[in-house]
Amino acid sequence: MAMDGGMPLADRLPAHGTIRSRKKTGLRRLLLHPVAKPLLFAACLLPFAWLVLALFTQQLGANPAEALQHATGIWALRFLCLALAVTPLRVRTGTPQLARFRRMLGLFVFFYACLHLLTYLWFDMWFAWADIAADIPQRPFILAGFATWLALLPLALTSTNKMIRRLGARRWKRLHRLVYAVAALALLHFFWMRSGKHNYAEVWFYAAIIGLLLLERVLRSYQRKRQARVGALR
């Protein structure tokens, strides 16, 4: 990405919303450091590493398959929250350097979502494709989960620079708005899964986070439009 250079990006990039600080603080320099990305990559792999370790040391309890299924699902949702938080944080704190981490976080959503799907295909269904085909439409929460994964797929496939160029920025951006559908479907999947036992506390927690992150976008877009109108009148 072009942002990797040491240029004072805040001066170069027009960021939407209020920019509170344009100073290049120590934190911002750290964000641009060459090891920042590898470090984040390693950190994103920690939940996976922990699960593998816990599996091999028998720490996943009486039902390891279920524990893996729950953990991979919840981590996919957590990374989705993180990925959706990048832009609001970038704009509201005036830290354009954050943008360089968004793609990686998004790809980790896909990574954990794939593992989550795999736990279902493997430990629940043993790759019995006929049973799977019958099971998915029969149980709405699984259908919602599968739809979430399907919606993530084109986002992951078009995440390379090459694909961005081929699609063109405008079309790529439009396609990647699909992430909002991903968020809604993921929450629906979680809600339906928990509705069997009326156990919604965690669902509301993540719904609140995602709701706030989406609300921020709506407000920002409204502000932007108003600013544009005011600008046009001048």
Added chain:
Amino acid sequence: MAMNSSGKNGFVLPGEPVTPRHVHASRRDWLRWTAAAGTAALAGPFPALASEQTVTPPGELAPLASQPSQVAGAQARDALTAWEHVTQYNNFYEFGAGKTDPFDNAHALQTSPWEVKVEGLVNKPRTWALEDLLKLAPMEERIYRLRCVEGWSMVIPWIGYSLTALIKASQPQGSAKYVQFVTLADPETMPGVRSSRILDWPYTEGLRMDEALHPLTLLAFGLYGEVLPNQNGAPLRVVVPWKYGFKSAKSIVRIRFVEDQPATAWNKAAPREYGFYSNVNPDVPHPRWSQASERRIGEGGLFAKKRKTLPFNGYAEQVGQLYAGMDLRKNY
């Protein structure tokens, strides 16, 4: 017994050591589990003897003496689920909705003194002290399969006697058609009762009179040779092995004989998902969990294939006639 030793659907011969076939299960863990389950490695070469599995009490709680039950179907030949799993993987929402919450929180439960009020349409209503109930009939050890509605199962050596004994002692009147169980709901000691609105506390369950009178319906006071651990429903519970686990009410404080079908906790919460009967039935799917198969806890670890779920959890021979002529798809 609906036992299938072909291995095709994951059933193993009784007593066959649950040797891990994959690298992830270390030999030490196997030894620990097998020792805990106390079983079957010894009986391995003698499947005929496996119905008399040796149950080794873990030495954690007060011992509870018993004789092997003679009731038909009460000696499942499946390998026992390790005591650790039986006591650390529970659904007991009064202590929290997580599987290990009951293990973590149930120590607060006060099981002594304990009284059970038997009331309703009976000639001999009575408030029983636990001590008297313990002496009402000889204690039997019964090895039952337990199938949870969530698609997992265990094999547990319970101790208790047929609920029939208590029903006979209470002399139900002719109008008594159902038995309702009311369980403890104490906000002081039960964090789930305090904080969650998942269910309408207290948890209640019910059985039709003929189901309650079936010899397999167990009034249980212990497991694995000892009194019940709190998280498993101490000091007394029912165990109805042919129904999904939630039908087997834990920590009972009241038993009521009634004329009309009583409301039951999960049925009130989600009537479309949890019926009054809730007999284990692979042909009636649940919106969340396929009921066609089940994961036997502790069996072969992560890479063990699931087992096919049997009608009435494999007790069709004993209880099938209770439902003759009923549409089990409608009366799920």
